[in-house]
Amino acid sequence: MVERRISVATHWGSYVAVVDSGRLVRVEPRGDDPAPSPIGPGMVTAADDSARVLRPAVRKGWLDGLPRVHDTARGADAFVEVSWDDALTLVSDELRRVRSQHSDSAVFGGSYGWASAGGFHNAQGQLQRFLALGGGYTDSCNTYSTAALEVVLPHVIGGHPWSYQSRMPMWDEIAESCELVVAFGGLALKNSQINSGGLARHRTRDLQRQCREAGVRFVNVSPLRSDTAGFLDAEWLPVVPHTDTAAMLGIAHTMLVNEWHDEDFLRRCCVGFDRFASYLLGELDGVPKDAAWAAGITGIGRDVLCDLARRLTTRRSLIMVNYAVQRADHGEQPIWMSVVLAAMTGSMGRPGGGWGAGYATMDATGVARGRPSVAAVPKVPNPVPDFIPVARIADTLLHPGRTIDYDGRRLTLPELRLIYWCGGNPFHHHQDLHRLTRAWQAPDTVVVHEAWWNATAKFADIVLPVATSLERDDFAAGFSDPHLVAMPKAREPAGESRTDHDIFRGLAARLGYEQEFTESRSEIEWVRHLYEQTRAELGVEASLPGFDDFWRSSTVELPASTGPFPGDFGALRSDPRRFPLPTPSGRIEIFSEVIDSFGYDDCAGHPKWYAPVEWLRADLAGRFPLHLLSNQPASRLHSQYDNGGHSLSSKILGREPVTMNPGDAASRGIESGMVVRLYNDRGSCLAGAVLSEDVMPGVVQLSTGAWWDPVRPGLSGTMDRHGNPNVLTADRPCSRLSQGPSALSTLVDVERYDDPLPDVLAFTPPPLEQ
Template sequence: MTERRVSVATHWGSYIAVVESGRLMRIEPKPDDPTPSPIGPGMVKAADDSARVLRPAVRKGWLNGEPRAHDTSRGADAFVEVSWDRAITLVSDELRRVRSLHGDGAVFGGSYGWASAGRFHHAQGQLHRFLALGGGYTDARNTYSTAALEVILPHVIGGHPWSYQSRMPMWDEIADNCELVVAFGGLALKNSQINPGGLARHQTRELQLRCREAGVRFVSVSPIRSDAAGFLDAEWLPIVPNTDTAAMLGIAHTMLVNRWHDEDFLRRCCVGFDRFASYLTGEVDGIPKDAAWAERITGIGRDVIIDLARRLATQRSVIMVNYAVQRADHGEQPIWMSVVLAAMAGSMGRPGGGWGAGYATMDATGVAPDRPFVATIPAVANPVADFIPVARIADALLHPGEVIDYDGRRLTLPELRLVYWCGGNPFHHHQDLHRLARAWQAPDTVVVHEAWWNTSAKFADIVLPVATSLERDDFAAGFSDPHIVAMPKVREPAGESRTDHQIFAALASRLGYEREFTESRSESEWVRHLYEQTRATLGGDAALPSFEEFWRSSTVALPPLTGPFPGNFGDLRTDPRRSPLPTPSGRIEIFSEKIDSFGYDDCAGHPKWFEPEEWLRADRSDRYPLHLISNQPASRLHSQYDNGGFSLDSKINGREPATINPLDAASRGIADGMIVRVYNDRGSCLAGVVVSDDVMQGVIQLSTGAWWDPVQPGRSGTLDRHSNPNVLTADRPCSRLSQGPSALSALVDVERYDGPLPDVLAYSPPSLDGE
């Protein structure tokens, strides 16, 4: 047999795929990657497993004329496999029907950017281009990962929601200049396995280690000890979940009353500190937000808070805040308050100091401030202006016409009659999956592009099989990663799979705009065109080699970006008049007149402590005394490759591990390795137990991403045989400002599961019949 070795790029790194006689045999790390992710080799197991969608399939009930009945059986129905010609006819006819009867805004273009790496085969870009050219669609605004952050930061520091990435200190600056890092939400290295768009090599571990070797001290404020790597020797401050804002307020009050705060920076470079200080001291409400007050809420000792305030104010420091803390009730507050605390501490705008968000959440965060332009599938303006906040899809389906608040606007939820989902898995990332399943019955039709029979495919009406990233040509360029990586096809698509682009081109042909969609280019011509466009923009031969040379070498470095980066806090500190921020005042908005004018009762004009609806001090904790931390998994990216070898090997008797403190386990008669039922009044799921003091008492940790496997699909509250924590999380907005998800504000309890253990059917296809 002839062995072929092919360089591949994924969201979790670059590898060598080994192929024999067209069959994928193994995936090996590249030798120059110091910390390769084990997710990559696990892709081999999933490449040809029984869950692959091999032919177009249509739900029987829909095919029998039931698409507009609201009591359909999406999620439980059998499917009929059909030819591609029939599938294209069904989808194009249904798009025509819905647009003609209900308007273009009745089509929802559902997608999530993590679909797969690649500049051309970008699922969201392909879907939105196709729908925009066809008349338009209702889009979603913001992301599940960072919705609260994306809305609040433009008010506080100005600029594009993601511009903060180029304005915060990089790891090398921290190593050279910083003395103290305080990380709210921790710095879990498991999250830095990935990078949206692809990754040449992992660097975060090396850079964190360099900081520690340079003498930087770390404090991790998190309910989970391992949210900071062991080699950091971090001081662990276990905190009651959802109380980060209260901890920061206690630190800020201590700085203020001891006059440790940076009065000069606050006066010259910020607005509204006096109004915030009145709240901090209790002048407004009679409650001083002092260290003793913070201790009662957070569980962190008064003396510890006072000492941390002194250290932050007297050492070159960085306040880091992870994305997890804002996926909670009132999630805007810890983001806003972390900026205020950094402004008070004295290091804002100084080399290696100040504030930053998302460190270690993705590998490139803190590695480079940005990367040069790299071309991608060109966008087309959407003729439909309507949108919904990303986490409000179930609300829109259940309550069309309802008016909601969003960032000072009043939005009317549209009536969505056709959901077209390409890229991502809504039955992974949405909250309260039983509610979503009810909402999913509302539209006339659900069309899904999928490579595997995951939950989203089983809850669709028409499933179109798509090629994976190993089954097509492309090139990758990750977020802030200064490389382009070739992605040549490793193997032929499984079964009758087609690329997203091929599917949309066929549909566009039926609908009369194929030339506009494809621009008369083949897929290989598109890949070359985008590379050449990038090359020309960056300076031609001097910047990047020819396409042929790039394709042979597999990885090329992009020319470095040196800035200047707008909104730099160092420039603001030096001269706020000559270097204003893009905020209404030109300065950091500790008090925002604009937000205050919205009149929201759950987001004031300055950061505040709002009690979460679900937390360990709530009345509800009498019934459900454990706080659920549904964080990102170590064994896959979200739900991608839950059927991969690495994810499957991490499970306990086929279930996702749930980590619980020894004291909580003992009081319930639970031992390591047992199967348990995790439950609340929204639902329940099975999980395998890991007993460990890695989590603080009163907390249970169950990662997201296990494919939802309800015993009785369509029956509200039915047991999940698998371990998807989003059967337990609440589908409520974190506030009226951002309407972001509040997944990490959820209380549960856990008990031994002593009944017959049901088989996991998450990876089994539905019943399939031929035409």
């Protein structure tokens, strides 16, 4: 046995891959990572499992020109394996046909997903460069994770949607100067396993420990006690799911009537507080938003809310808001209101205090304010101006020509005839999978690049097998992580797999623009070029080694980003005239004239409480009395490596675990380890029961990312065998402002499943013919 050890980088950290004779033997954590994720070692199980797509495959019904009904429907059909030459000819010919008979906008290239780490082999970047050079495509905007936040924050504090991450306190500042952290939606440490684009080493856990050791007190406002690490010894305030805005309003009212609020900051650095205060006091609708009112909505006691208001204004405090609170009906409101509440406390713009969002959702968030720019595959301007909000793909397929509101604009949904999906899994991210299945039958052709036969591949017409991040040369540059990590190929691609770039090179050659696409560089030449370009742009002060030395050393550190960071709240506090925010007023917009001018009935000019469509106080709770929280998993990144060893080890009788309060379980005759059925009017799924007091009564928690496994694919309402919560969630925009997803506003019920258990087939390929 001659083992080779190769540096690898992933979204969940950097590792050493051990390979023998082309076989992945194990994946080991790096010795300098203080908190390595267990997802990495689990990659071995999936590397060569039976779910790998090994050859190009075409859906039999599509190949035979049959209508998409019954056994020939997408998702239920067999596939025919073909040669690469035939597959590339089919795809290039279909692209030509759709563009000539319909339009360039009929091609959808808004392919959404995390893809895998690596600066050059970024799946969506490669796809969109290829499609733009070919004439253009319809794109998508925003993310499933933070769509409401991305749209509302530029109105409230100005700047790029993600600029807030460089403007909020870092963990070291919190440890040094903060006394009280109130985390709406919690600080689930499991989420900090990941970092978009890669990560040299995990730091969030130890930085949180430093905060606690420094005496910082934490309050976890969440339906889940486990949303903060045990070592934080956080005070848990169980809250009725997605009533965070009401809780904040009750706290704000208490501050206002007791004159505890920071009147000076609100006057000098904000606009519109007087109009918001009228709403808060009930002068407009006769309903004061006081602590007693909030208690009746949130389930948090009136005295608890009043005490929290006092502590927030008498200590250096930080309002944290997690992304989960905005993936719900009216998701803009808790984001907007959290900024307002922070502005009232007296800590906004002071060291370690004020406001921040998304802490612990990625490891580098709150660790570093950013990193210098790293060269990436050059973007090509898209000749097609059409786009859709990312969560409106099913609406677009079902209702082309319909107009929708979006951030003050009226968008006409285009008619999409060809979907090209690369580096993502819509049958994980999207809500109401039965509705998506109906919509997915509409286009003429669906082309997918995939390494495994997941639901997205099974619902495609042409599946092209792609190499994984272990099977190609690249380098990683993670979000805000000040490192570059070399990613030399650990092994050859499985079967006939090719890289995304090589697939697009072959297609571009057939379509007449190969040289424009590749710029006459091989893949390793591209990797070298991008690294050396980064080195040159950073200048001599960066002192980065040449590419060959970098490739041998595996990791180099980038110079720290020192700013200045536009929109800094400390500078605003010191002199709002000299350091205005990039908003229309130059200040924090507690009341936004712009949003108010849109006239939306579900998003007014200042933050308000809107009752969700589905929540525990709704009439529908009489039929479905449990609130489903479909949060991020601890055992994988979204749906990535659900077939990996770590994710598989978390299953119960092959199903995704669902956690519920023991009282709710006892009333239904459910015991830990049983298989249960979750259901509502949209669908049902099986899961394995876990009982825990960490989940408040009336709530169940089922993580996203279990590969969808419908009993009868294509049949509306058919049961999922594996535990995918998106058969239950509603495909409903959170508001007309952002059109973001509202997955976490979902009511269900749960029952024992005593019938014979169906086999889980999520990891079984479809029938394949030669």
